[in-house]
Every structure is written in structure tokens, then in C-alpha cells.
Amino acid sequence: SQQGEEDPQALSIQEGENATMNCSYKTSINNLQWYRQNSGRGLVHLILIRSNEREKHSGRLRVTLDTSKKSSSLLITASRAADTASYFCATAGDFGNEKLTFGTGTRLTIIP
Amino acid sequence: IAGITQAPTSQILAAGRRMTLRCTQDMRHNAMYWYRQDLGLGLRLIHYSNTAGTTGKGEVPDGYSVSRANTDDFPLTLASAVPSQTSVYFCASSATGSMNTEAFFGQGTRLTVV
Numbered sequence: 378s379q380q381g382e383e384d385p386q387a388l389s390i391q392e393g394e395n396a397t398m399n400c401s402y403k404t405s406i407n408n409l410q411w412y413r414q415n416s417g418r419g420l421v422h423l424i425l426i427r428s429n430e431r432e433k434h435s436g437r438l439r440v441t442l443d444t445s446k447k448s449s450s451l452l453i454t455a456s457r458a459a460d461t462a463s464y465f466c467a468t469a470g471d472f473g474n475e476k477l478t479f480g481t482g483t484r485l486t487i488i489p
Numbered sequence: 490i491a492g493i494t495q496a497p498t499s500q501i502l503a504a505g506r507r508m509t510l511r512c513t514q515d516m517r518h519n520a521m522y523w524y525r526q527d528l529g530l531g532l533r534l535i536h537y538s539n540t541a542g543t544t545g546k547g548e549v550p551d552g553y554s555v556s557r558a559n560t561d562d563f564p565l566t567l568a569s570a571v572p573s574q575t576s577v578y579f580c581a582s583s584a585t586g587s588m589n590t591e592a593f594f595g596q597g598t599r600l601t602v603v
Contacts, residue, residue: 410592419493419594419595419596419597420532420579422591465532476537477522477581478548479533480531482531
């Protein structure tokens with residue numbers, strides 16, 4: 378079963394707008410990570426947020442984590458056509474349950 | 490530095506045949522993973538290895554086996570392929586087995602079992 382579930386499954390926005398994707402998970406985590414996948418390619422790590430952190434920034438990316446709601450969001454500001462890709466959240470459990478478990482992903486399309 | 494290399498890039502395989510997907514990393518990472526990616530199901534963990542000499546089962550291990558004889562290599566074997574194993578397979582590695590660091594992915598192997 379999937380640990381993480383992304384919402385929405387697909388998102389289309391105009392270039393320059395902000396894109397927000399959400400991720401919900403089921404069990405306690407050590408950290409949550411976001412990955413990007415271009416069509417036909419492998420996944421690329423974007424950002425990692427630990428369970429004791431609430432917000433993290435990296436360039437145009439902003440990630441929030443709410444452990445009480447078991448949810449995270451990824452915000453991409455000032456979107457570009459090159460941001461078109463699938464985005465996945467992944468959760469890592471604590472020691473003894475360390476496997477990285479992925480959600481089903483959000484397909485983001487940026488319209489030029 | 491190549492990172493993670495998977496081979497082959499794609500393969501068409503007759504049902505019942507044995508197949509080994511190769512994965513090599515040059516980052517000296519302790520942990521390695523095999524995932525399969527199917528449309529609508531995201532990535533599902535098949536097997537993993539936290540360090541050379543150890544392996545563990547993931548979410549969907551049936552029909553697959555792995556070995557970790559050394560740090561760099563983590564081959565995935567399908568003993569007798571079935572059509573439901575048609576998928577894109579990704580190998581990944583991370584510095585530690587605790588997943589406190591990012592995972593690096595290969596480019597994938599597209600496998601079709603007919």
C-alpha cells in the first residue's frame with residue numbers, strides 16, 4: 378500500500394503562476410522528501426524536510442510539513458515551462474522502518 | 490562520475506525466461522534499492538539493501554531476488570518472468586540505510602514480458 382498520496386493527481390497552470398501540490402501519509406516518519414521526474418527519466422531529489430521541521434525553502438521551492446495532520450505541501454513559485462514533470466513525495470520511517478516509500482505523484486503541466 | 494548505471498535500458502522478454510537487471514553505483518553508498526513504477530501506482534519498493542552483504546524485502550518482492558556481494562553492485566533477478574512484471578524498474582542508492590539523506594536514481598530499465 379502507498380504511504381503517501383499526492384493531491385491533485387494532475388495540475389495544469391499558466392507559466393508564471395504558482396503551483397501547489399499536497400501529500401498525505403499514514404504512519405509516523407523520520408523525514409519527507411520530494412522528487413521530480415521528467416518523462417521517461419529517473420527521479421531527481423528536490424528537497425528533504427525532517428519531522429521536527431515545519432518549513433523549508435530551496436530556490437523557488439517551498440515545502441511545509443504538518444506532522445499532526447500527516448501532510449506536506451510543495452509550492453513552486455513563478456512556474457516555468459521547464460517545471461513540467463511529475464512530482465512525488467516520499468516518506469522515510471524511523472530506525473527499523475527506514476524504507477523510502479513513494480506516493481502516486483502529481484503530474485504538473487505548465488502552459489507557456 | 491556516472492552515479493548510478495542501470496542495464497539494459499530496455500528489454501523484451503519471453504514469459505518464463507530468467508532475466509537479471511544490473512545496477513552499479515560509484516558513490517560508495519551503503520544503501521541500495523529496487524523499485525518498479527507502474528502507471529497510477531507510483532513507485533513500489535521491491536527489495537533493498539542497507540549495506541553490502543544484507544538484503545531485505547520491500548512491498549512487492551514476490552518473483553524477484555537480489556544480492557549484494559559488494560558495495561557497488563545490486564542486481565535484480567527475475568527467475569521466471571511473467572507478464573505482470575512488465576514495468577519500468579528503477580535502481581536507487583543513498584549514503585546511509587536510515588534514509589536521512591537523499592536517494593539517487595538510475596535512468597530505469599523498461600521491461601516488457603510477452
